[in-house]
Amino acid sequence: MNDSTLELIQLNLYQFTKNERILAEYILEDPMRVIQSTAEKVAEDTSTSKAAFIRFCQKLGYNGYSEFRFALSRSMVATVTYSGEDPIQQITNAYTSFIQQIPSMISMDQVQSLAKSIINARRLKFFGINRTALSALQLRKRLSRIGYDAEVIDDQVVMGDVSEYLGEGDVCVVFSIKAMTQTYGSLIPEMASRNVKVILLTMTPNNKFVDLVNQMIVLPFISKSSTKTFYDDQAIFFVFIEILLNEIARLSQE
Numbered sequence: 001m002n003d004s005t006l007e008l009i010q011l012n013l014y015q016f017t018k019n020e021r022i023l024a025e026y027i028l029e030d031p032m033r034v035i036q037s038t039a040e041k042v043a044e045d046t047s048t049s050k051a052a053f054i055r056f057c058q059k060l061g062y063n064g065y066s067e068f069r070f071a072l073s074r075s076m077v078a079t080v081t082y083s084g085e086d087p088i089q090q091i092t093n094a095y096t097s098f099i100q101q102i103p104s105m106i107s108m109d110q111v112q113s114l115a116k117s118i119i120n121a122r123r124l125k126f127f128g129i130n131r132t133a134l135s136a137l138q139l140r141k142r143l144s145r146i147g148y149d150a151e152v153i154d155d156q157v158v159m160g161d162v163s164e165y166l167g168e169g170d171v172c173v174v175f176s177i178k179a180m181t182q183t184y185g186s187l188i189p190e191m192a193s194r195n196v197k198v199i200l201l202t203m204t205p206n207n208k209f210v211d212l213v214n215q216m217i218v219l220p221f222i223s224k225s226s227t228k229t230f231y232d233d234q235a236i237f238f239v240f241i242e243i244l245l246n247e248i249a250r251l252s253q254e
Contacts, residue, residue: 122169124150132175135237179207
């Protein structure tokens with residue numbers, strides 16, 4: 001398509017049906033929210049249906065939601081504006097600002113508790129879906145450098161299988177920016193019932209898993225800071241991983 005996804009929606013705004021226009025206005029209001037959501041969540045927020053949203057994506061010329069979301073992501077990157085400031089300076093300043101918030105949001109007691117859980121685990125599993133799987137993989141790779149082995153799982157079906165055989169002494173670290181129930185709604189309760197130690201690394205403090213996990217660490221939510229920029233939350237996870245790794249290495253030498 002020659003037009004960007006956002007331009008295409010704007011161009012056809014007054015030709016859509018009532019429900020299509022509701023979806024269009026929802027997307028235009030906050031494209032980043034749509035990129036970070038599921039089709040079910042978009043349908044819920046707009047009081048439409050998943051089928052209606054998929055048809056809307058297809059009407060725009062996409063095969064479905066996945067292709068539409070990918071195109072929307074590309075549109076966001078292409079339309080980023082920098083308010084006259086040097087883009088290099090603005091982007092580095094933004095990440096620096098959010099990284100500097102980490103010490104005010106977590107404590108060394110929390111880091112030490114997580115480090116000890118990893119060191120003493122019988123089995124280590126790291127869960128992540130889509131981009132958060134990259135953070136889970138980064139933690140596994142960094143841990144392997146200091147002699148700790150773990151398995152990364154990024155498939156929900158396999159997560160379900162694994163959650164059914166884990167038990168006391170096992171540790172599962174879940175990377176989830178929004179801690180959405182449609183992803184982990186049955187997995188975390190299942191592991192909790194089996195006395196698995198579940199640690200949730202998230203950027204959403206008010207979620208439904210607060211009382212089910214053994215530990216929750218909340219980090220700065222950089223991608224939510226602006227709808228006009230395209231920052232990646234994985235950078236924040238990566239910095240936290242380095243903090244955690246440093247503590248694991250220190251405790252391992254004692």
